[in-house]
Amino acid sequence: NTKITQSPRYLILGRANKSLECEQHLGHNAMYWYKQSAEKPPELMFLYNLKQLIRNETVPSRFIPECPDSSKLLLHISAVDPEDSAVYFCASSPTVSNERLFFGHGTKLSVL
Amino acid sequence: GDSVTQKQGQVTLSEDDFLFINCTYSTTTYPTLLWYVQYPGQGPQLLLKVTTANNKGISRGFEATYDKGTTSFHLQKASVQESDSAVYFCALVENYGNEKITFGAGTKLTIKP
Numbered sequence: 001n002t003k004i005t006q007s008p009r010y011l012i013l014g015r016a017n018k019s020l021e022c023e024q025h026l027g028h029n030a031m032y033w034y035k036q037s038a039e040k041p042p043e044l045m046f047l048y049n050l051k052q053l054i055r056n057e058t059v060p061s062r063f064i065p066e067c068p069d070s071s072k073l074l075l076h077i078s079a080v081d082p083e084d085s086a087v088y089f090c091a092s093s094p095t096v097s098n099e100r101l102f103f104g105h106g107t108k109l110s111v112l
Numbered sequence: 113g114d115s116v117t118q119k120q121g122q123v124t125l126s127e128d129d130f131l132f133i134n135c136t137y138s139t140t141t142y143p144t145l146l147w148y149v150q151y152p153g154q155g156p157q158l159l160l161k162v163t164t165a166n167n168k169g170i171s172r173g174f175e176a177t178y179d180k181g182t183t184s185f186h187l188q189k190a191s192v193q194e195s196d197s198a199v200y201f202c203a204l205v206e207n208y209g210n211e212k213i214t215f216g217a218g219t220k221l222t223i224k225p
Contacts, residue, residue: 041201041215042156055212089155099144099205099213103155 004104006090012110013080020075020107022090031073032091032101033065042089042103048073049096060084077109085111114139116202116216124222131189133219135176135202138183145169145178145185146203146213156201163207194223 004024011018024031030049034042046065047055053065062081066074073090087106094100115138125131137145142164148156160169162178162185169176174189185202202216 039218041218044212047212057212091155097207097211099146099161100158101156101213103157105153106155 004090004092004102006088006104006107008107009105010108010110012112013077014112015079017076017078018080020077020088020090020109022073022075022104024071024073024090024092024102024104026092026094026102027071028092028094028102029070030093030096030098031067031070032089032093033073033075034089034091034103035086036089036106037086045075047096054096080109080111082111085109114143114204114206114214116204116214118202118216118219120219121217122220122222124224125192126224127194128191129223131174131187131192131196131221133187133200133202133221135185135187135216136183137185137202137204139204139206141206142180143204143206145176146205147174147176147185147187148201148203148215150199150201150218152198159200192221192223194225197221197223 033045036042048067051067062078064076089106090104091101146161147159149159150156160171162169167178199218201218205213
């Protein structure tokens with residue numbers, strides 16, 4: 001799926017700060033960050049609609065989302081914890097009420 | 113709150129076998145029901161969805177029926193192929209707008225050649 005691109009694909013961190021990037025080329029209004037731990041379903045972290053943050057699930061404050069424009073999404077991570085090791089997926093949908101999410105390939109974060 | 117239950121963590125079949133993955137849900141309304149499939153190294157993708165307007169969803173040989181009586185939404189396929197090996201998530205979403213998708217735990221399907 002090249003319509004939603006995420007970078008980097010793999011990330012290995014100590015306690016450094018890093019940002020994950022996502023860009024969608026589908027013209028969708030809604031963009032999401034999901035966290036998927038091993039052998040688990042994806043869990044919603046944040047939801048943006050037309051650049052506005054409208055859902056903020058219970059996420060540690062070291063995760064800060066940013067939506068610089070309607071096609072881009074960033075996730076800033078500071079001082080990662082081992083429990084943060086997971087795959088982070090960006091997703092988008094035409095509207096917030098749409099059940100069909102389009103996921104990127106994800107960023108696999110490994111915390112040392 | 114809403115919940116989705118998939119009791120089968122793993123299913124192993126041979127090619128051309130019949131597939132049945134169990135899913136039950138709990139909610140106070142009539143949501144839209146979904147099956148997502150996740151192939152190795154990829155994000156999940158919508159396989160099929162069913163609303164209260166249509167009781168059955170069919171896609172790529174897979175089908176699921178919305179059964180309000182038993183609150184079930186089982187996934188079936190008559191004859192599986194090796195390429196169907198993936199993780200299958202049952203899910204639901206309320207129809208209020210701005211509602212998040214509630215995913216089940218997932219069922220890992222392995223098809224032996």
